[in-house]
Amino acid sequence: MATALSASLSVSLAGILANILDIGSANYPINFNPNVVFTDGAGAGQANKIFTDTRSLAASASEDLDLNGTTLIDAFGNAMAMTKLKALIVYAAPGNTNDVVVGGASSNGVFSMFGASTDTVKVKPGGFLVLAAPTAAGYAVTAATADLLKIANGSSGSGVTYTIVLIGA
Template identity: 40%
Template sequence: MSSLKTTIRAGIGYESKKSLDQRDVVDTVTASPDILLGSGTGTGKADIAFCDTRTLAASSSENLDLAGGITDAFGATVNFVKVKAIEIENPAASLSNLTIGASGANAFVGPFADASDGIVLKPGEKVILVSPAGWPVTPATADILKVANSAGGSVDYKIKIVGASA
């Protein structure tokens, strides 16, 4: 039996300082706390994960089948019933934009408003999307996460998906 413990860090903290007459005024905002997902399948839990560095040629795309079309680090087929978190990074050295989502047929809608919506990641950009309750994945009708590369050149993008099998 395996278990999965997930830590999601996606917060912005900063300190802004302005020197005034005989004093400094500081505005400090702390980063949001980590989101922790325990091992399991309910709200706030996850039991399966997928992580990969994938290569897309210029002007190409791929459809990641979240319901049985990808394998985990142990070689087991991953079958998400709910997706709890997605992280996708287009490396700074990339020469192309990546579009995430906007799949059309059998699209995993998840965090998007509808099947035609997508997120464009320029070189050096990363997106982290989190839902402790999870976004549903429906085999054969709502299970395709599309990743498309523009015409700039080949891209070795990084992707992590955490979710639940039930």
């Protein structure tokens, strides 16, 4: 049985920058809400695979998520093999002591979003990383040569918990 994907990813920032003056005040309201909508398919603005999970890593541990293998299983028990990564969300649990480190696979890494195998992003406790690539190409995932996304515990002493969302085609 086939599945169909429909997803909307948005980031919202609302705030006010205020300046108290001698006589009165000045306010600058900030409303920034970029949004990406995915319909079912593999082209621009499309995706047909989604993986979600909350995972834990022991102190100093890491794992490689194979985006083009058979290790990622969707909510219906289907193995997924992505060739394009359209969105990535990594949320580090607020109770973590250590950072959740994304990227830096020693070999076969998905480098198209980082630039080099040693490039990483540290997601602080309670923080999140969001990348979206709604273009037809997305971030390239190539079987056996560029398909591993490394997630690591940034230090020793305590474990970390993180939630990950991968949307792709």
